[in-house]
Amino acid sequence: MIINTEIQVLTKIKKARGGSLFFVEDFLRFGNYKTISKALERLVEKEEISRVARGIYARLEKDPILGPVKPGTEAIAKAIAKRDKARIVPTGALALNTFGLSTQVPMNVVYLTDGAARKINVGKRTIVFKKTSPKNLAAIGEISSLAIQALKELGKDNVTESQKRIILKYLKKEDSYRLEHDTKLAPEWIRVIMREALTNMTKHGK
Structure with missing residues (x-):
């Protein structure tokens, strides 16, 4: 059998x-x-x-x-989320790494989720799913969602012009509808940056 x-x-x-x-x-x-x-x-x-x-x-x-x-931690995290019909969002440290704003590769790859809280050991690294409120998972754009988390991690008074330019460069690749939707969910100081990205899109006819 x-x-x-x-x-x-x-x-x-x-x-x-x-x-x-x-x-x-x-x-x-x-x-x-x-x-x-x-x-x-x-x-x-x-x-x-x-x-x-x-x-x-x-x-x-x-x-x-x-x-x-071997598949990367991101692919594994997304596969688990799909299986569990859960939403996930990378937390700040991971978002910074994705945008190239940090060279540190975190050993613990942490995602916010509306699914079960758990830890998955993948070789020497660990994928951590942290339970969060639906509000923190309401963003619908993959890039804009990452941008919000990255900026929160940096903090309002610590974002340099260079970091802002990098985030704006990535945001222009986001779908304008998704970006506009997600801008409304961000803290006001982050909205200012996201609105700048939206304005640039409008100028270039995206």
């Missing part, structure tokens, strides 16, 4: 593109939780798939030079 389940699981995995992430729940039509878990562990032993964290598996992407490439 386990061999048949293993074949069904592997067949589904092989249809997915490299880098795809999988959970036990993705295969429950082929058997119960325990049976699927065993099938996945056997596939890990055979090196058909890789275990990236507890209960999370991947069909690794293969780079011609580097060989198998």
Whole structure:
């Protein structure tokens, strides 16, 4: 029975593109939780798939030079959020890193969420989901949401002109409707910066 389940699981995995992430729940039509878990562990032993964290598996992407490439923490966090039907927003330190405003790569990658609070160990790093109020997750633009968190992390009186220019450069890539929506959710001092980005969009006809 386990061999048949293993074949069904592997067949589904092989249809997915490299880098795809999988959970036990993705295969429950082929058997119960325990049976699927065993099938996945056997596939890990055979090196058909890789275990990236507890209960999370991947069909690794293969780079011609580097060989198998493990999925990053962002991809894992997004996959967990999708599975749990939860919203997530990177916190300030992670947002700063994404914008290149900090060279520090945080060992604890922290996301705000309306899903369950938890920690996921991924190698030497940890993905932390912190429960927050719906208000902090109301932004609909990926870039504008990051900008709000990055600016909050920097603080009102600490944002330099250079940092502001970098954030404005990223904000111009945001969809104008999403940016306008998210501007209303930000503290007033952050709204001033976001309105500047909106004004620049209008000038350039975006």
